[in-house]
Amino acid sequence: MASANAAAMALHGAYRGKPAVLTIDGSEFCAHLKDQLWVQLPVKLVLDATLHGNALTVSMLAPPSRRMSYQRIISREQWGGRHKQKIMQTLRLFSMNLEVAAPDAEAFVDALLKAAYPRTTPHRRVIVLCNPQSGQGHGKHMLDIVVKPVLKRAGCAMTVIETDGPAHAYRVSQTLKVTDYDVLACVGGDGTVHEVVNGLASRSDVEQAMQLPLAPIPCGSGNGLYISLHGAENGFVHYLACLNVIKGTPHVHELMTITQDVHDMDANAWPYTLRGQAADGREYAQYYSFMSQAIGIMADLDIGTEPWRFIGDLRFILGFLVYAIRNRPCHADVDVLFGERGTVSLHEMRRGSDAASRSKEEQRPMPVSPHSLRYGSVLDPITLATTPYDPAMPDAELLRNEWMRLPMPLSFVYTGKVPYVARSLMAFPYTHPHDGLIDVVAQDQRVTLFNKIAATSHGESGRHIYDQGVHYMKVQALRITPRNKLARHRYISIDGEKAPYAPFQAELSELYMTLLSLDDEEWHAPSLRPPMLDVPAAH
Structure with a gap:
């Protein structure tokens, strides 16, 4: 029989002729078979419960039963720490079919679905x-x-x-x-x-x-x-x-607007159809990036190692080693616009990321002019600051509303809006899905091969941003201009896809995408958890 109160609810039935009891207790779902624990899971792992007469089917995701027992258990603690635990890799589809008393079962099924879907509705x-x-x-x-x-x-x-x-x-x-x-x-x-x-x-x-x-x-x-x-x-x-x-519950993730000269686009290889017109009448192509843009080593290994896809994300590590040994410079001009909130201080980035991870995300309306550009297109002329950018500059000396050129020879430039670009590379450890900034990582070409190879071991945890010769900054816009558009086997990568090897400009878009996340309250996914880097707090 079913007994209901605010904290717990139980349903008695039979599984293959053996007595069984299902319970809901707060955020936990349990099943006992012949007085022995059978299933213990966060109720979030329950997918559905259907009742046909006296037959109840409960479908869920659960680990395989333990050796020498029928037990399938994931504790509240394991679920809460799922971002760092491998037990989620054992999840499989599991259903239990029981005979129950229909009047009691209807109330139990209703309570189970409400507990399993506290913030969303089932049957999407x-x-x-x-x-x-x-x-x-x-x-x-x-x-x-x-x-x-x-x-x-x-x-x-x-x-x-x-x-x-x-x-x-x-x-x-x-x-x-x-x-x-x-x-x-x-x-x-x-x-x-x-x-x-x-x-x-x-x-x-x-x-x-x-x-x-x-x-x-x-x-x-x-x-x-x-x-x-x-x-x-x-x-x-x-x-x-x-x-x-x-x-999953919906959350905002900012996009980056990319513009390139329409004459540099191959419609078959890059088919996106949005177009705009620069002040001088020339036409530019406009499209969107949600993850990253790269030129130099990082683009070469992303696109140049396509034949190695069969080895999974290991190809990024091997590719980086190969291209680091080749040591080809990135022949491109890189201009950045910091804007009012851009920064080069790793300490400020850490503080900002930590504060943002604790703040509640604000709902925002979609823009009235979704494809508008704040800083013009790649075809519009820019005026460089008379004061050159210096990697040793503190935030107080940055020229906020003028374009500044990175003066050093570079191995690569990598920009993005998500922390991980692969399982083995947390490229942008202090990025945030709605902070209004683009993260930029650039590596000085002049650092030693040892320093470049060391970055492969540091990239998994995000510690590469503290390596010698690595420059990490947050900006509101950037322009990258390859000096030789006819260079062979050189690439520009946009979200991991091969883009035209030609000048492009990126800025934060007025548009945003909507993503789903499983976190139970606010969006505290790994992308909002600043990493605990084993390094000094300041550069």
Whole structure:
């Protein structure tokens, strides 16, 4: 029989003829079989509960049963520390079927679903865009054996579209009826998300389209966005990614606007359709980046190691070693605009990131002019400050509203809005999804090979920003101009995708994307937790 109070509720039934008791106690779901603990899980892992007559089915994500017992246990503490624990990697789909007394069961099912979905509603309408070739065919495999079964057990209404080549996800996102869905799930890598973001951003109803929540399901080699949301230990936990689709809550993530000369664009290779006109009448292409832009070593290893995708994110470490030994300089002019809140102080970045991680995210309206530019396009002339940038400058001496050129020869420039670009590289440890700034990492070409190789061991924890010859700053806009547009085997990478090797300008966009996160209260995902770097607090 069922007994209900504010703290706990129980339901008695039978499993294969054996007496069973299900309980809800606060945020925990338990099942006992013949007076022995059978299941103990955070109720957040319960996907659905359905009752047909006297037959009750409860579907959940749970670890495999322990050896020599039926127990499937994840404690509250393990769930709370899931960003740093490997137990989430053991999650699998599990259902229990019991015979129960229908009058008592109806009240229990209602209470269980309310506890399992405290801030969201069950049975979401989900459109799944899958790149079946992602991860050497891993995307199709995960779609069939994980994504579809989990969403089906959760009672979600699914629409599944498998992409058939480059730009397909972009075209689908341009035309889908966004009001028909609660979530858009991207099965693939960061490139799939990049296409979806640009497809939604190019629509006439862009303000409404960009509020459709996105949830990545990782099948690429980098998966930077997913890892930034769920932690490096959970970099390929597809069941956790599906749980985010089912129960995640929406949060704001700023975008960066990229402009390039339209004459430098190959419409077949870079098909995005937004266009603008500079003051002199020339036309520029405009598109959006949610994760990163790179030139030099970091772009070369990202694009140049494409044939190594079969080894996963290890390719980034090996690629960096190869290109560091080659030691080719990045022949490009790099101009930055700090604006009123830009900084080069690592101490201030740490303070700002820590304060932002404790603050409540403010809801913001979509902009009236979503594609407007604050600082012009890449085709507009800029005036460089007469005072040259000096890496030793304190914040007080920065020229806030003038463009400043980085004077040193560089190995690479890497800019972004998520901390992780791969499981082994926390490229931007002090970035924040809505702080109004772009993080920039640049490495001096003149540092020794030892210093460059050391960065590979420091990058996993974000400590590379303290390495000799590494410059880390926050800016509001930047322009990168390759000096030789005809250089062979040199690349520009935008969100891990090969972009035209030509000048580009980036600034914080008026638009933002909407992402889902599993954190229970405010958005305290890894991207909002400043890392505890084992280094001095100041540069």
